Amino acid sequence: MWVFVAPALLLYAVFLLGPTAASVWVSLHAWDGIGEMRFKGAGNYTLLLRDEVFLKAFGNTLVLLVGGGVVVFTLSFALTMALRDMPGKRTVRSVLFFPNIVAPVVLSVLWGFLFQTDGLVNSGLAGVGVDDPPNWLGDHLFGLIFAGLVWMNTGFYVTILMAGVDRIPRYFYEDCALNGATAFQRLRHLTLPLTWDVVATSAVIWTVSSLKIFEFIYAFGGTANDLPPPDVWNSALFIFGKTFGGRVPQYAFGYASASAVATLLLIVVFVLLLRRVTRRERVQF
Amino acid sequence: MIRRIGLSGVWLAVAFNLFTLAWIVSTSLRPHREIFAIPWGLPFRPMWENFAEAWSSGNFGGAALNTILLVGPSSIVIVALSAPAAYMLSRTKGRAPSALTVLFAMGIGIPTQVVIIPLFVLMQSLSLVNSLAGLFVLYVAVSLPFTVFLLTGFFGSLPDEIEEAAALDGASVLRTFWQIMLPLARSGLITALVLNAIGLWNETFLALVFLQSTDKQTLPLALLGFLSKQQYAGADYGGLFAGVVILVLPMLAVYVWLGRRIIEGLTLGAGK
Numbered sequence: 001m002w003v004f005v006a007p008a009l010l011l012y013a014v015f016l017l018g019p020t021a022a023s024v025w026v027s028l029h030a031w032d033g034i035g036e037m038r039f040k041g042a043g044n045y046t047l048l049l050r051d052e053v054f055l056k057a058f059g060n061t062l063v064l065l066v067g068g069g070v071v072v073f074t075l076s077f078a079l080t081m082a083l084r085d086m087p088g089k090r091t092v093r094s095v096l097f098f099p100n101i102v103a104p105v106v107l108s109v110l111w112g113f114l115f116q117t118d119g120l121v122n123s124g125l126a127g128v129g130v131d132d133p134p135n136w137l138g139d140h141l142f143g144l145i146f147a148g149l150v151w152m153n154t155g156f157y158v159t160i161l162m163a164g165v166d167r168i169p170r171y172f173y174e175d176c177a178l179n180g181a182t183a184f185q186r187l188r189h190l191t192l193p194l195t196w197d198v199v200a201t202s203a204v205i206w207t208v209s210s211l212k213i214f215e216f217i218y219a220f221g222g223t224a225n226d227l228p229p230p231d232v233w234n235s236a237l238f239i240f241g242k243t244f245g246g247r248v249p250q251y252a253f254g255y256a257s258a259s260a261v262a263t264l265l266l267i268v269v270f271v272l273l274l275r276r277v278t279r280r281e282r283v284q285f
Numbered sequence: 286m287i288r289r290i291g292l293s294g295v296w297l298a299v300a301f302n303l304f305t306l307a308w309i310v311s312t313s314l315r316p317h318r319e320i321f322a323i324p325w326g327l328p329f330r331p332m333w334e335n336f337a338e339a340w341s342s343g344n345f346g347g348a349a350l351n352t353i354l355l356v357g358p359s360s361i362v363i364v365a366l367s368a369p370a371a372y373m374l375s376r377t378k379g380r381a382p383s384a385l386t387v388l389f390a391m392g393i394g395i396p397t398q399v400v401i402i403p404l405f406v407l408m409q410s411l412s413l414v415n416s417l418a419g420l421f422v423l424y425v426a427v428s429l430p431f432t433v434f435l436l437t438g439f440f441g442s443l444p445d446e447i448e449e450a451a452a453l454d455g456a457s458v459l460r461t462f463w464q465i466m467l468p469l470a471r472s473g474l475i476t477a478l479v480l481n482a483i484g485l486w487n488e489t490f491l492a493l494v495f496l497q498s499t500d501k502q503t504l505p506l507a508l509l510g511f512l513s514k515q516q517y518a519g520a521d522y523g524g525l526f527a528g529v530v531i532l533v534l535p536m537l538a539v540y541v542w543l544g545r546r547i548i549e550g551l552t553l554g555a556g557k
Contacts, residue, residue, distance in 0.1 A: 001377055004369035004462075005385065008429050011366070015426030016392050019403035026402060033406060079298065082291025094544050095299045098306070101540045101547075103487035105505045106529050109512070110305065120308075120324045154298070156551075163552035183288070212396045215489040215505070225513060236398040236490075243402060244494050253402050260399040267394050 164198030371436030392430025439473035476550030
């Protein structure tokens with residue numbers, strides 16, 4: 001057995017598990033990656049708690065995780081239900097899924113283009129008589145990023161939820177229609193309970209993938225070297241900004257590692273919490 | 286009523302995605318000044334020069350080559366390493382295999398930015414920073430957890446009887462795997478290969494940290510580089526969108542060709 005598993009396990013251990021443990025170790029030190037490591041204990045962590053840039057970035061991460069999650073799942077459910085017995089739904093699904101195969105950098109460039117001062121959206125608004133369109137990229141950048149991420153991700157969850165909904169026999173829905181159930185009752189008493197395991201898995205996937213978001217926000221910096229303004233950073237941008245990113249990289253390895261560990265803790269706590277909250281008897285049908 | 290709203294939402298989203306795609310392609314064929322003046326316009330005289338511009342002076346040509354050389358071999362190696370591991374994990378009963386399955390699944394939850402600092406130090410000590418070979422190793426390693434997870438589910442869904450028959454006939458484990466199980470799992474392997482290829486083709490974070498010189502750039506880096514160049518050399522939206530098309534079109538072709546398989550593979554992985 002070991003011959004089969006060893007190569008994969010070895011690479012996984014050396015390049016992912018080991019570095020994860022090393023991150024925790026580095027986070028307890030002051031280090032620029034070249035000189036001597038100096039032990040600081042929890043010093044980096046107490047500094048983080050007083051760092052407004054970090055708190056903002058962590059807050060943004062939570063907004064994307066929780067707020068983004070609620071919006072993405074509401075939309076995905078609405079679209080899945082609307083699509084349920086529509087002809088050609090597979091084609092529609094493929095089109096909705098499409099942003100998932102495009103590089104997030106491209107989506108980011110495109111999104112910025114749509115909303116820039118003379119971009120498509122504002123010239124469209126001017127066409128319908130709006131004289132004073134908002135300065136999207138200047139004043140509403142985070143909202144814009146939020147909306148863009150919702151757009152990119154919804155197709156993925158529609159696809160997954162649809163796979164769950166397709167397993168529910170049609171006659172259950174016919175029964176609902178005969179008994180005059182409202183759309184909400186149908187969702188609450190039929191669709192949700194019978195797709196619960198799919199919903200629970202999707203929630204875990206969203207948690208993990210929302211914390212991995214990086215490129216879409218990063219490309220709003222506009223160039224290969226410039227970072228976007230710190231008030232739209234999430235924790236991934238924070239780590240990059242404190243180490244390799246920007247025109248004058250800071251190489252604050254210890255400090256950035258502390259924020260990396262905080263990110264990891266956030267994932268662990270959320271996944272455990274989600275598994276607890278969503279645990280229930282699977283309905284057989 | 287609710288249904289009407291839902292359906293119009295669906296059509297709105299579909300229209301938006303299709304429009305975006307059409308707009309990218311159309312804009313990549315228009316001259317900069319026209320795009321700037323009328324963003325909604327159409328290419329009446331297609332400007333193929335935009336592509337030549339992006340390909341040579343935008344470095345997309347070299348970047349495309351680097352990306353292909355990186356993505357092709359790494360996707361193949363990922364599947365070649367994951368398949369035997371997944372096969373064993375799905376077929377052996379006991380505490381160790383199930384603990385290992387969980388261990389691999391946990392790896393999916395480790396974001397790259399969390400391990401980037403130790404990885405950088407490690408790669409530096411191996412002199413593998415700013416090297417395509419180094420990035421290749423990283424691409425393989427970070428893709429293993431998801432691929433092992435996906436393929437474990439896939440091997441688990443194959444019937445036990447065939448394997449038992451092979452064992453009764455005296456076939457060795459290696460032979461059963463190589464001659465019987467692998468061919469059976471072919472569609473799962475192809476799905477894993479395609480999913481990894483798409484993901485790595487678009488990968489930006491590791492490339493950004495580990496590749497520094499322009500001649501080693503991958504396509505997403507070339508796009509970012511093109512953006513920065515516009516800051517001092519003047520904007521060229523036509524060339525920019527030609528670069529976007531070079532980056533997107535190959536994946537779009539793969540998607541049109543193998544889309545259903547990609548989607549089914551993902552939902553199989555997620556449905557567990």
